[in-house]
Amino acid sequence: MVKTGIIGLGRMGRYHLNLNDEMAESDLQMLCDADSSVRDAVAKSYNYQTTGDFNEMLSKVEAVTVAAPTKHHYEIAKKCLESGKHVLVEKPITTNIEQATELFDIAEKKKLVLQIGHVERFNGAVQELDNITDDPYLIESRRVGPYNPNFKNDSIVLDLMIHDIDIILNMVNKNITSIQAHGNCVYSPLPDFATVTIQFEDNCVANILVSRVTQKKDRTMSISQKGAFIYLDYTTQDINIYREAKEGKELGIKELKYKNEYSYEKLFVYKDNPLKMEIKHFLDCVTGKQCRNVTVEHELRSLKVALKVDELLTGANGNKIEVKV
Ligand SMILES: NC(=O)c1ccc[n+]([C@@H]2O[C@H](COP(=O)([O-])OP(=O)(O)OC[C@H]3O[C@@H](n4cnc5c(N)ncnc54)[C@H](O)[C@@H]3O)[C@@H](O)[C@H]2O)c1
Known part of the structure; x- marks a missing residue:
C-alpha cells in the first residue's frame, strides 16, 4: 500500500x-484544494484530512496525484518531486516541452516515478491495438461532443486531441514528415473544433478530428491496414475487425454464386475502468510490481507533437508545417 x-x-x-x-x-492520507468551498464539499462525503496548501501533505505521503489546472502542474509537480514524492500528473503534464523535460530529469535523478494521466491508454480496446495492428496506412480518429459552458483553460488540442496523438504515435512509431491543421472558434476564443492530418514516413496518414461543439458524442478510431479494417469505439471499449475474405466465391441458395467480401470479428476485450487501471499502474510502478508502460521519450514526443499542432491552429503560419518529429 x-x-x-x-x-x-x-x-x-x-x-x-x-x-x-x-x-x-492506495492508502489515502490527505486531500488538497486551493478553494475552501471545494474542501468543505469533499469533507461532507469523505473522512480525510484536507488542506489548501499542498506543501502540508508532503511529510505525510509517498505519492501524489496532481489534478489541479494545467497551468499549476509544473510548479506543483516540481516541488513534489524535489521533496522525494512519486507523481501522477494529469494530462497535459505542462504546456511547454522544456518544463516537461525538466520534470522527467528530476524524477530520473531522484529515482521517482513520474507518470502522465493519459487515461485513454488504459482503455481496454486501446490495450488490444498492439496485438492487432500491423503497419497501418490510414488512421481516422473522431473525438467529438457537445459544448460544455464549464469548459476551461486548455486548448482543444491539449484538452482532447492529445489522447489521440498519444495513441497514434504509439501505434505508428515512424517519423512524421508533415502536419496540417485547420480549426475554427464557435463559442470560445480558441478553436472549438480542429482537423489535423499527420503524414508519417512510408505512406501512413492519420486524420484526427476533435470537436467540443458537435451535438452527438462520438469517440472512435478506424484503422486501415493490408487485409483488415479495424474499428474501435472508446466509449464502449469495443473493437470490430473486418478482414479480407479468404474465399472468392461460395455457393448460395439456388446455386447462385456470391462473393464473400469480408469476414467480421468482434474482439473480446477485457473492460475495466481505465482511470482505475491508470492509478493501479502508477502505484504498481511505485512499489516495483510493474515497469512504466511507455517510455519517457514517448511521453515527451506526444507533448511535442500536440504543442506543434496547437501552434499551427493558434499561430499565424498558414495552418501547415513540414516537420521531422
Ligand atoms: N485525463 C483526462 O481525460 C482529463 C479529463 C479532464 C481533465 N483533465 C486534466 O485534469 C486537470 C484538472 O482538470 P479539471 O477539469 O478537473 O479542472 P477543475 O477546474 O474542475 O479542477 C481543478 C481544481 O484544482 C483546484 N486548484 C487550483 N489551483 C490549485 C492549487 N495550486 N493547489 C491545489 N488545488 C488547486 C481548483 O480549486 C479546482 O477545484 C487539468 O490538467 C486537465 O487537463 C484530464
Whole structure:
C-alpha cells in the first residue's frame, strides 16, 4: 500500500478521489484544494484530512496525484518531486516541452516515478491495438461532443486531441514528415473544433478530428491496414475487425454464386475502468510490481507533437508545417 495524496479536487480530482478511496493499493492520507468551498464539499462525503496548501501533505505521503489546472502542474509537480514524492500528473503534464523535460530529469535523478494521466491508454480496446495492428496506412480518429459552458483553460488540442496523438504515435512509431491543421472558434476564443492530418514516413496518414461543439458524442478510431479494417469505439471499449475474405466465391441458395467480401470479428476485450487501471499502474510502478508502460521519450514526443499542432491552429503560419518529429 502506498501513502497517497490528491492535489486538486475538481472534476478530474474527484474521479481520482473516488477510486483511490476504494483501491487496496492506495492508502489515502490527505486531500488538497486551493478553494475552501471545494474542501468543505469533499469533507461532507469523505473522512480525510484536507488542506489548501499542498506543501502540508508532503511529510505525510509517498505519492501524489496532481489534478489541479494545467497551468499549476509544473510548479506543483516540481516541488513534489524535489521533496522525494512519486507523481501522477494529469494530462497535459505542462504546456511547454522544456518544463516537461525538466520534470522527467528530476524524477530520473531522484529515482521517482513520474507518470502522465493519459487515461485513454488504459482503455481496454486501446490495450488490444498492439496485438492487432500491423503497419497501418490510414488512421481516422473522431473525438467529438457537445459544448460544455464549464469548459476551461486548455486548448482543444491539449484538452482532447492529445489522447489521440498519444495513441497514434504509439501505434505508428515512424517519423512524421508533415502536419496540417485547420480549426475554427464557435463559442470560445480558441478553436472549438480542429482537423489535423499527420503524414508519417512510408505512406501512413492519420486524420484526427476533435470537436467540443458537435451535438452527438462520438469517440472512435478506424484503422486501415493490408487485409483488415479495424474499428474501435472508446466509449464502449469495443473493437470490430473486418478482414479480407479468404474465399472468392461460395455457393448460395439456388446455386447462385456470391462473393464473400469480408469476414467480421468482434474482439473480446477485457473492460475495466481505465482511470482505475491508470492509478493501479502508477502505484504498481511505485512499489516495483510493474515497469512504466511507455517510455519517457514517448511521453515527451506526444507533448511535442500536440504543442506543434496547437501552434499551427493558434499561430499565424498558414495552418501547415513540414516537420521531422
Ligand atoms: N485525463 C483526462 O481525460 C482529463 C479529463 C479532464 C481533465 N483533465 C486534466 O485534469 C486537470 C484538472 O482538470 P479539471 O477539469 O478537473 O479542472 P477543475 O477546474 O474542475 O479542477 C481543478 C481544481 O484544482 C483546484 N486548484 C487550483 N489551483 C490549485 C492549487 N495550486 N493547489 C491545489 N488545488 C488547486 C481548483 O480549486 C479546482 O477545484 C487539468 O490538467 C486537465 O487537463 C484530464
